[in-house]
Amino acid sequence: MASDLHHLEQDIWHDLQTALQEAEHPFRTGTLGTRGLDDFVALRTVVLRKVDADVRALWCHSDGRAAKVQELKHNPVVSWLFWDAERKIQLRLGGNATLHRQGEEVDRLWTETSRASRKDYLLPHAPATPLERPEAGTPAHLRGTLPSEEESEKGREHFVGIETRIQFIDWLQLSREGHRRAQFRYQNGEPHRQWVSP
Ligand SMILES: Cc1cc2nc3c(=O)[nH]c(=O)nc-3n(C[C@H](O)[C@H](O)[C@H](O)COP(=O)(O)O)c2cc1C
Numbered sequence: 001m002a003s004d005l006h007h008l009e010q011d012i013w014h015d016l017q018t019a020l021q022e023a024e025h026p027f028r029t030g031t032l033g034t035r036g037l038d039d040f041v042a043l044r045t046v047v048l049r050k051v052d053a054d055v056r057a058l059w060c061h062s063d064g065r066a067a068k069v070q071e072l073k074h075n076p077v078v079s080w081l082f083w084d085a086e087r088k089i090q091l092r093l094g095g096n097a098t099l100h101r102q103g104e105e106v107d108r109l110w111t112e113t114s115r116a117s118r119k120d121y122l123l124p125h126a127p128a129t130p131l132e133r134p135e136a137g138t139p140a141h142l143r144g145t146l147p148s149e150e151e152s153e154k155g156r157e158h159f160v161g162i163e164t165r166i167q168f169i170d171w172l173q174l175s176r177e178g179h180r181r182a183q184f185r186y187q188n189g190e191p192h193r194q195w196v197s198p
Pocket residue numbers: 029042043044045046047048060061062063066067068069127128
């Protein structure tokens with residue numbers, strides 16, 4: 001039974017890595033939860049950008065001016081949520097986040113970022129800035145088109161990599177045969193793996 005759990009754990013990390021290669025993979029986007037500055041839980045969709053199973057880390061990237069980045073400076077505790085509707089698998093992961101503005105990893109993430117995504121980092125106003133008109137968030141010359149490679153580089157100053165070191169996984173698979181649920185804890189040394197009641 002313990003070895004089943006070990007295989008399941010390996011499958012979970014493998015699945016997350018596969019999502020990086022497949023745009024349509026259900027784990028390609030996840031819900032990232034932080035503690036909001038107003039004390040409510042804050043949730044948003046993000047694209048999974050890097051998975052490092054060796055150190056059990058999930059990465060996404062964001063605009064350094066975004067609320068989530070400010071929230072993480074106050075409280076680094078985050079949750080990730082994924083749902084695979086076809087295989088009926090829910091994955092919940094929790095851990096601590098580190099913000100990376102500089103460094104090899106974040107440079108690599110930036111290099112891999114398409115011009116379409118870089119465009120988000122070129123917007124003149126910080127996310128959630130009040131606007132007179134909905135279209136006012138995007139400069140006129142960028143509406144309906146992509147920035148040049150050269151212009152896209154200006155977005156780098158706002159680009160932040162968010163690395164979550166995972167400490168806890170809750171895996172749930174729904175099935176007519178009987179739901180199955182497992183938990184994995186990484187806090188102290190050797191992982192603790194446990195089947196639990198769904
Ligand atoms: C499909 C989808 C993918 C998204 N991916 C990201 C992402 O990778 N990084 C990001 O910062 N925001 C992403 N967003 C936007 C966020 O959901 C959110 O609206 C924005 O980051 C502001 O969130 P905040 O105010 O909580 O920081 C995505 C939105 C959608 C709908």
